Amino acid sequence: MSFLNIDSVKNRTFDAIVVGSGISGGWAAKELTDKGLRTLVLERGRDVKHITDYPTTMMNPWEFEHLGQLPKAIKDANPIVSRCYAFNEDAAHFFVKDAEHPYVQEKPFDWIRGYQVGGKSLMWARGTQRWSEQDFDGPARDGFAVDWPIRYADLAPWYSHVEKFAGISGNRDGIPQLPDGEFLPPHEMSCVEKHFSEQTAKHYNNTRPIIIGRCAHLTKPQPIHYQQGRGQCQNRSLCQRGCPYGGYFSSNSSTLPWAQKSGKMTLQPDSVVHSIIFDEKKNKATGVRVIDAHTNQMTEYYAKIIFLNAATMNTNLILLNSKSHRFPTGFGNDNGLLGKYLAFHNFRTTISAEYEGFLDSTSEGIRPNSSYIPRFRNFFKQETDFLRGYAAGFGSTRMLDNDLSGIGEDLKTNLTAKKYGNWRVGSHMMGETIPKxxxxxxxxxxxKDTWGIPQLKISVSYDDNDEKMIVDFHEQMTEMLTKAGFKNVKTHDVPSKAPGLDIHEMGGVRMGKDPKTSMLNKWNQFHNCKNVFVTDGACMTSTSTQNPSLTFMAITARAADHAVKELRKGNL
Amino acid sequence: MVKILPAYLYLYTQKLQINLILIMQRRSAIKNLTLAVGGLVSLPAWASRWTPDSIGKVSTSVVSEDNQMILAEIVETIIPETSTPGAKSLKVNQFIMRMVNDCYGEPVQSNFKKGLTLIDDLAKQSYGKAFTSCDALQKADVFNKMRKSDDTSAKQFTNMVKNLTIQGYMNSEYVLVNLLNYNMAPGFYHGCVPIGK
Structure with missing residues (x-):
């Protein structure tokens, strides 16, 4: 495409382009504009403004036509996204419908997406744990994937940096599995969760800690949060609708308005990035081709550096579609590894049990969080016939045991009377999978999709290591619960539950030390094109067991800092 | 620009204001006040107060108006008016009709229609009058007969209606606000409190 109008080109030229406005794109926008760069943020979906565009956020339960359930016609038309736990009447408008962006499943994979300003940061589950030294060491120690080019010490200051701004609630547990962070006050554990924690500490000699989850909620806002226009979390647990208080972290409530205030950000929704433009003479990328989501018109935008934060799968898609004379099989793909070594978290199984003690107590209210069991398997050394391990969420509630067998006045009285039954606990596995x-x-x-871009073909599945890990989770959790006095322990594996519903897909553009075996260097730059950075889930060399978003944020802030330093040195 | 949205997406404006005023009262620092006011200022232009009837008229495409009257009497039989409102005056029957119309497929809808005819027939057999003309004890007796019958489709019908009645009643504004002390915000969580306190 040639442009004769010089002004037009000038108007389309920025210091930096960020592709995607979700959790990592928002951070790239904030960090780059903080450092003075004129930054264009491209979002393929519609605009969603904080508060104004949260149409269901203040609705009471009785104000939903179907009390949260979606009509059959919507579910039938959207079998994939309907399998997502959060696709309900109150937040369905934030999820991509199946027909809007089709893809090919070579093997079953439920690809859950949120195309809008803020991306999935609006509906995420907000768990935020740091990786440990042992997580970064994993591939080298256990001989899979490639060695991470960074270690915990490289990321630790950046974890602190993003935690202070985002606001992370947690307890300083002092455990090697999850290094402590910059915490706001923790949520409370219930009596039964504390009991399980104490019993497990005793029975396993303190090697299996059970702690309160760490999550992105403002349990006690600090001045930095008020400056963002955010306030105290109200414990509503309606987060997936968007929070009018800014009680949890999202791009919409935090990083994007911050970047906007700098006057340096241009946020452009409805802009589908087609590919990266590579200039052979300059031997670097010069910009991106963008398709207007509504008019299908293509426009080029230019910048000195490009950050790809389109979320794992779409970052892979854009790179695979960025074919040039220099890169005939996709951007940076000299080694043929682009799109490979994808991994996810194995969320296939859960376990439940009852506890017959603490019958004189209950928990009250709502907690937008749960307790958490960090990985204990194969942590310091290899112990089992499978690699790596799993973390698990752990929650409890006091069951009501009212007699609802009849009808009439008895039923009516029993419905609102509180006759308490046993405590019920549940736990879901979050297993590390091996990138292959x-x-x-x-x-x-x-x-092709609506915009003429080839559809993504996904080929991801469980393997033998995942199956063994599921069996071990059942055995170990059953043993731990039984030792702590729990009864009626039941496992609930759902083998038909496809990968993808964890919404933790990672990899395809992995970091590494060697250009022959990895795509990105330790600063998230392409080995063979230093002015393009990938800092979303696509850059991940391995997955560990932690909810990944906090690590994406820290990696993004670190890479942005490096990018600006290199830019100032004239190296990019 | 005013966006056109389905009725169920409208905000309960007044509640939002009350909540934000609550925040203001709870905080002393002036910047917090600014925050809360900021929240008020940016209220969507299209927000309007929700009323129980604005949810919309229930379609009669699946179940006739007459049979919907039978349904209203069934939900009242399951959860009757006492010193507090029953399921009928809380319009739980309308909720059930919305669910049947929108959330279930044809087989369930047919069985639901069949059940409404069946319960009327059973009333005529037992008491020589329409279900809606029976007194409360007679209605309960007819519904219970159907519940305990060996007929699978009758059982499915009564189970479904009973479960939906409980769901609609327990999530009604009256029950949540007046009987269960529902308050959207500020919420709280206490991990361990003595029961009965």
């Missing part, structure tokens, strides 16, 4: 060459994404050679 055989788990990959490619472009379909025939099918």
């Amino acid at each position: 060459e055989s788990n990959y994404v490619t472009l379909d050679s025939n099918l």
Whole structure:
């Protein structure tokens, strides 16, 4: 495409381009504008303004036509997204419908997406744990994937940096599995959760800590949060609707308005990035091609540096579609590894049990969080016949045991009387999966999307290591619960639950030390094109067991800092 | 620009204001006040007060108006008016109709229609009059007969209606606010409190 109008080109030229406005794109926007760069943020979806565009946020339960359930016609038309736990009447408008952006499943994979300003940061589950030294050491120690080019010490100051701004609630537990962070006050554990924690500490010699979850909630806002226009979390637990108080962290409530205030950000919704423009003479990327989501018109935008934060799968898609004379099989793809070594978190199974003690107590109210069991398997050394391990969420509630068998006045009285039954606990596994060459994404050679871009073909599945880990989770959790006096322990594996519903897909553009075996260097730059950075889930070399968003934030802030330093040195 | 949105997406404006005023009262620092006021200023232009009837008229495409009257009497039989409102005056029957119309497929809808005819037939058999003309004890007797019958489809019908009645009643504004002390915000969580306090 040639542009004769010099002014037009000037208007489309920025210091930096950020592709995507979700959790990592928002951070790239904030960090780059904080450092004075004129930054264009491209978002493929519609605009969603903080508070104004949260249409259901103040609705009471009785104000929903179907009390939260979605009509059958919507579920039938959207089998994939309907399997997502949060796709309900109150937040369905934040999820991509199946037909809006089709993809090819070479193997079953439920790809859950949020196309709007803020991306999935609006509906995320807000768990935020740091990685440990042992997580970054993992691939090298256990001989899978490639060695991470960074270690915990490289990221620790950046974890602190993002935690202070985002606001992370947690307890300083002092455990090696999850290094402590910059915490706001923690949520409370229930009596039964504390009991399980104490019993497990005793029975396993303090090697299996159970703690309160760490999460992105303002349990006690600090001046930095008020400056963002955010306030105290109200414990409503209606987060997926968007929070009018800014009680939890999202791009919409935090990083994007911050970047906007700098006057340096241009936020452009409805802009589908087609590909990266590579200039062979300059031997670097010069910008991106963007398709207007509504008019289908293509426009080029230019910048000195480009941050890709389109979320794992779409970052892979854009790179695979960025074909040039220099990179005929996709951007930076000299080693043929682009799109490969994808991994996820194994969320296939859960366990439940009852506890017959603490019958004179209950928990009251709502907690937008749960307790958490950090990984204990194979942590310091290899102990089992499978690699790595799993973390788990852990929650409890006092069951009501009212007699609801009849009808009439008795039923009516029993419904609102509180006759308490046993405590009930539940836990869901979050297993580390091993990135493999055989788990990959490619472009379909025939099918295209609405914008003429090839559809993504996903080929990701569980393996033998995942199956063994599920068995071990059942055995170990059953043993731990039984030792702590829990009864009626039941496991609930759902083998038909496809990967993807964890919404923790990672990899495809992994970091590493060697350009022959990895795509990105330790600063998230392409080994062979230093002015393009990938700092969303696509950059991940391995997955560990932690909810990944906090690590994406820290990696993004670190890479942005490096990018600006290099830019000032004239190296980019 | 005013956006056109379905009725169920409208905000309960007044509640939002009350909540933000609550925040203001709870905080002393002036910047917090600014925050709360900021929240008020940016209230969406399209927000309007929700009323129980604005949810919309229930369609009669699946179940006729007459049979919907039978449903209203069934929900009242399951959860009757006492010193507090029953399921009928809380319009739980309308909720059930919305669920049947929108959230279930044809087989369930047919069985639901069939059940309404069946319960009327059973009333005529037992008491020589329409279900809606029976007194409260007679209605309960007819519903219980159907619940305990060996007929699978009758059982499915009564189970479904009973479960939806409980769901609609327990989530009604009256029950949540007046009987269960529902308060959207500020919320709280206490991990361990003595029961009965």
